Amino acid sequence: MIEIEDLYKVYGQVQAVRGISFTVYRGEILGFLGPNGAGKSTTMKVMTGLTPPTAGRVRIAGHDVLEDPLAVRREIGYLPEHPPLYPEMTVSDYLDFAAAIRAVPRRRRRRAVESAIERCGLEEVRRRLVGNLSKGFRQRVGLAQAVIHDPRLLIFDEPTVGLDPTQVIEIRSIVRDIGRERTVILSSHVLPEVQATCHRVVIIDRGRVVAAGPIDELLEAGKGGRLVVRLRRPPAQIDDLRSLPGVGAVEGRGEGRYSFVVPGDDDVRERLVAELVARGYGPLEVRPEANSLEEVFKEVVTTERAQAEAVA
Amino acid sequence: MNFIWALFRREVKSYFVSPLAYTAIAVFLAIQGVLFVAALGQYQSLRIQAAQNPLVQLPGAEVLIRDFFGADVLWALIMIVPLLTMRLLADERRQYTAELLLTAPMSTRQLIVGKYLGSVLVLLVMLTMALWMPMLILAWGDADPGVLLAGLLGAFLYGSFLLALGLLASSLTENPFIAAILALMFIAGVTWIGVQAANLPVIGRNLDQFTPASNLADLAQGVVDSHALVYFASVVIFVLELTARVVD
Numbered sequence: 318m319i320e321i322e323d324l325y326k327v328y329g330q331v332q333a334v335r336g337i338s339f340t341v342y343r344g345e346i347l348g349f350l351g352p353n354g355a356g357k358s359t360t361m362k363v364m365t366g367l368t369p370p371t372a373g374r375v376r377i378a379g380h381d382v383l384e385d386p387l388a389v390r391r392e393i394g395y396l397p398e399h400p401p402l403y404p405e406m407t408v409s410d411y412l413d414f415a416a417a418i419r420a421v422p423r424r425r426r427r428r429a430v431e432s433a434i435e436r437c438g439l440e441e442v443r444r445r446l447v448g449n450l451s452k453g454f455r456q457r458v459g460l461a462q463a464v465i466h467d468p469r470l471l472i473f474d475e476p477t478v479g480l481d482p483t484q485v486i487e488i489r490s491i492v493r494d495i496g497r498e499r500t501v502i503l504s505s506h507v508l509p510e511v512q513a514t515c516h517r518v519v520i521i522d523r524g525r526v527v528a529a530g531p532i533d534e535l536l537e538a539g540k541g542g543r544l545v546v547r548l549r550r551p552p553a554q555i556d557d558l559r560s561l562p563g564v565g566a567v568e569g570r571g572e573g574r575y576s577f578v579v580p581g582d583d584d585v586r587e588r589l590v591a592e593l594v595a596r597g598y599g600p601l602e603v604r605p606e607a608n609s610l611e612e613v614f615k616e617v618v619t620t621e622r623a624q625a626e627a628v629a
Numbered sequence: 630m631n632f633i634w635a636l637f638r639r640e641v642k643s644y645f646v647s648p649l650a651y652t653a654i655a656v657f658l659a660i661q662g663v664l665f666v667a668a669l670g671q672y673q674s675l676r677i678q679a680a681q682n683p684l685v686q687l688p689g690a691e692v693l694i695r696d697f698f699g700a701d702v703l704w705a706l707i708m709i710v711p712l713l714t715m716r717l718l719a720d721e722r723r724q725y726t727a728e729l730l731l732t733a734p735m736s737t738r739q740l741i742v743g744k745y746l747g748s749v750l751v752l753l754v755m756l757t758m759a760l761w762m763p764m765l766i767l768a769w770g771d772a773d774p775g776v777l778l779a780g781l782l783g784a785f786l787y788g789s790f791l792l793a794l795g796l797l798a799s800s801l802t803e804n805p806f807i808a809a810i811l812a813l814m815f816i817a818g819v820t821w822i823g824v825q826a827a828n829l830p831v832i833g834r835n836l837d838q839f840t841p842a843s844n845l846a847d848l849a850q851g852v853v854d855s856h857a858l859v860y861f862a863s864v865v866i867f868v869l870e871l872t873a874r875v876v877d
Contacts, residue, residue, distance in 0.1 A: 365732045390734040401729035405646050406639075417635035418733040462729065 318343045318470055318500040319364060324373035326359050333359040335524035336373070341470075346496040348511030348518040348532075349504040356524040357504040358398055361474050364502075365395045377470060391420065394468040398475055400459030404448025408439055411447055412461055419466035433461040437491055453484035460491055471495060473503045477510060489514050522622070544577045544586065549599030551575075562588050573601075632735040633743040640717075640747025653712045654755045660705040661697070665762045668696050690770030694763045698780025699846055706788050707820070711812035713751055714795025715805040717744050718876065722803035737873045745796055745869060752788045756781060776850075783848025786861040790841055791816055793868035800875040 319341035326334040334356040341347045351357050362368045363375055366386040374381065380388040403411055412430045421429045434443055437457040442450055447458060456476065463471055476492060477485045492514055495501060505511050511518055512532060520528040528535060551573045552558065558567045558575060563585030565578040579585055586603055593600040644650035672693060679687035721727040730740055760781070766772050798811035823841060841864065844857040 365728075367728060367731055387734050387736075390732055393732070395728070395732045397725060397728040399725040401724070401726040403639075403643065403724065403726060405643055410642075414635060414639050415729065418632055418730065418735060420631070420734050423631070 318378055319502065320374070320376045321360070321364075322374045324360065324363060324375060325371045326356070326363060326368070327371045332524055334363075337521060337524070337526055338373075339519045339526060339529055341500060341502050343500055344498075345517055346493070346501045346503065346515045348515030349502055349521070350508065350511050350518050351504075351506065351521040353506055354523075355506075355521045357506075357521065358474055360521075361395075361472050361502070361504060364472055365393060366390060391466075392468055392470050394463035394466065394471045396459045396463045396471075396473045396476055398478075400455055401462070402447045402455055402458060404446065406447055407444055408447060408450075408458055408461075409434070409443045411458065412465055415462040416465045421466050429465050429467070433465045436464060436494065437461040438487070453480055453487065456480060456484070456488055457491065460488070460495070464495055469499060471499055471501045473501065475504055475506070477505075477507075485510075523625075543605070544579055544589070545570075545602070545604050546575045546577055546589075546593075546600065547602040548573045548575070548593065549601055551598060552596075561592055564589070632733070632739045633746065636730075636740060636743025637746045637750070640744050641750050644713075644747065644751050649712065649716070650751050650754075653709050653751070654758060656712070657705050657709045657755050658759055660708060661701060661759045661762065664701040664704070665693075665697060668693055668701070689772065690766050691772040691776050693766050693770075694772055694776050694780055695850060697763050698777075698784045698848075699850075702784040703787070703820075703845065706784075706791055707813070707816050709755070710788065710791040710795045710816060711798070711809040713748050714792055714799050714812055715809035716799070717748060717796050717808075718799040718872075719803050719805045719808040723805070731876075737876050738869075741796070741869050741873045741876065745793065748792045748796070749789055752792060753785065756784055756788070779848050779850075779853045782853065783845050783857070786848070786857065787841055787845040790861055790864055790868075793865045793872070794819065797868050797872045797875070800872045 321340070322338050324334055324337045325332070337356070337360060349357055349360070359368070363370050363382065364377060366382045366389050369383060376382070377389045378392045380392070382389050403414075406414065409430060412433055413426060416426045416429045417423075434440060437460050439454070439457055439461060442454055447455065450458065460473075460476065463473070473492065477488050480488060489510070492501065492503065496514070503511070503515060515532065517531050518529065518535060519526055555567060555569050555575075558564065558577075561577075563579060567578070568576045570576055577589075590600055590603055593603075672690070675685070676687055679685045718727075721730060731737075763772075763777050763780070767774055767777060794815045795808075795812035798815055799805075799808040801811060802808050819841060823843065841861070844860050847854065848857055
């Protein structure tokens with residue numbers, strides 16, 4: 318759906334994007350992740366045709382953003398970093414206007430507005446002025462504006478930034494709902510955001526892609542091979558645990574919790590639990606220590622930076 | 630065409646839900662009213678003089694209408710146009726709505742024309758509301774209605790040209806206040822060049838054809854010729870094209 322090849326964007330002296338390439342496939346929700354100032358918004362602006370690339374190619378549904386900007390614009394719905402709202406209009410007037418400039422034919426406009434209002438949960442505020450709405454509702458109006466013409470591709474630039482936790486959950490569920498039958502690319506600098514909504518992530522830092530892949534795979538890649546174990550009747554001596562099959566080092570975490578280092582690729586959980594029961598320790602919980610995406614992200618970004626500095 | 634219509638409608642609505650259009654229209658009517666009353670007073674004293682002294686020639690009452698749509702409207706519009714145009718494009722940037730408009734599948738020219746026509750409608754409303762003053766002269770004086778129509782057309786064309794300049798000014802900044810100042814400077818600059826050109830010896834008279842003020846003056850005199858129409862249409866198109874380039 319989106320093909321980005323070796324994209325560069327330079328603003329005066331600043332190289333905002335330095336050779337980014339990735340592909341977004343039809344029907345997926347892609348998380349576009351990076352610290353602030355990594356070049357996320359810039360890349361998204363190039364995708365929408367708001368700003369031309371300095372070098373490289375961006376194709377949206379087969380149309381080049383430079384050669385056929387109008388065709389590109391017809392394919393996309395875009396929610397910029399700041400929702401583009403007219404404070405003096407009512408929600409339904411605003412959406413009607415958005416539908417008109419998105420080339421929704423007049424006879425289908427009312428239906429388009431209704432379905433956007435319903436999808437984004439705006440029924441109760443449809444007659445209110447946009448300028449008087451809470452931040453959460455404004456963001457929803459921004460989302461409604463992006464889906465009004467039923468585009469195949471949606472580009473959301475930090476859709477939940479600055480919202481309170483309840484609003485964040487609501488917006489995420491709307492985004493997931495929208496992503497059911499469409500392609501979505503969603504940028505964020507907060508990881509739980511991406512973990513909660515996306516199938517795949519592309520992580521960028523300082524204008525370059527530093528990691529890309531399905532979320533599970535990225536988590537796997539960072540796996541340290543640790544198990545968290547909780548015991549009802551732990552042995553008096555922690556050393557007794559080190560003799561367990563397949564276990565390397567053991568760290569006590571207090572209250573019967575332990576962290577086992579499990580070297581090797583074999584899954585030792587079954588044997589381990591049998592042994593724990595046999596010894597009468599009363600295992601309550603055995604689970605792999607989840608590597609949060611947060612850690613992966615930090616790790617990827619810092620190692621990449623270290624390498625870059627080593628080269629320089 | 631649908632795009633232009635949608636933009637036009639939004640623009641007009643936005644003018645009339647904010648105090649901006651009302652303020653601009655009120656100020657315009659006040660300026661025109663004061664100038665009109667002053668002109669009436671002057672004409673009255675001229676008439677008294679003419680009655681006492683046969684050597685003083687009394688011009689027809691038409692002169693009042695000519696001034697109303699000539700010099701008077703020129704001054705009033707210089708004050709009002711920057712108010713009307715300052716927000717047109719500057720606010721789109723400030724509110725980030727430019728991103729909405731520029732990612733829509735329409736051309737920049739359609740965007741500019743739609744917004745421009747919105748401001749032109751306000752001008753039209755404004756001029757129509759001022760119309761009762763010269764109509765008094767028609768009703769109680771010996772004026773030619775043709776002069777009134779030509780004058781109205783002239784004021785409308787001249788105002789439309791100034792609106793285009795104001796729109797250009799608004800495309801250059803995201804601060805409406807700076808946009809207003811810039812518009813004022815553009816308008817003053819164009820007016821000044823017009824005055825200077827007319828004062829140049831010999832070629833001045835030829836150059837004069839190319840200044841907005843002299844084209845307005847012709848129309849205000851009741852002379853409708855295609856020259857002025859073509860003139861205003863082409864300068865407006867030129868300035869709008871320039872604005873579209875700036876926005877792109």
